[in-house]
Amino acid sequence: MSRKYARENAFKVVFTDIKEENSLNWEELASEEKDGEIWSGKAPGEEDRKYIENVCTGVKEHAAQIDETIGKYLRGWAIDRINRVCLAALRVAVYEMKYLDGIPVKVSAAEAVAIVKKYADEKEGKFVNGVLGEYIKNELSDQKEN
Numbered sequence: 001m002s003r004k005y006a007r008e009n010a011f012k013v014v015f016t017d018i019k020e021e022n023s024l025n026w027e028e029l030a031s032e033e034k035d036g037e038i039w040s041g042k043a044p045g046e047e048d049r050k051y052i053e054n055v056c057t058g059v060k061e062h063a064a065q066i067d068e069t070i071g072k073y074l075r076g077w078a079i080d081r082i083n084r085v086c087l088a089a090l091r092v093a094v095y096e097m098k099y100l101d102g103i104p105v106k107v108s109a110a111e112a113v114a115i116v117k118k119y120a121d122e123k124e125g126k127f128v129n130g131v132l133g134e135y136i137k138n139e140l141s142d143q144k145e146n
Helices: 003-019 026-031 046-061 063-072 084-099 105-119 122-140
Strands: none
Touching: 003 046, 003 084, 003 105, 046 063, 046 084, 063 084, 063 122, 084 105, 084 122, 105 122
C-alpha cells in the first residue's frame, strides 16, 4: 500500500467517525475491516497502519484546533454546514500540515482534493483546494515550502 492509499484509508475512518457522530474510534473500525469495504485496495501493512492510526487519533485529539483552523478560511460557510466528505478530507490534510513532519504541504493539499473529487465532485474539490490554499498561504508559507 502506498502513502496515497494509507491517506485515503485514514480519510475513510475520519469520514466514518463524522458520519457516526464521533462514536467510533480507529481501532474499532480497523477491527471490522473487510477487503473492499473499509480499506482502499489491500489491507494496510504495519507502517501504513501506524500512519493511519496516527492520523485518525491525531484528528480526534486535535479536532477543536483543526476545526478552528478550517473555520478561519471558510468564506460564507459554517463548519457544521460543510459536506462530510470535504470536512473529513480537510481534517486529515490540516492535521498532516500542522502536526506531521516530512509531508510536503502541497502533497497533503493535492491528495485531499483528489480524495474529495473521488468521493464527492469537482466543485467540492475546488472548495477544499481554496480552503487549503488560503491556510497554506496565510499560516504555512514560511514554515514548509514543499
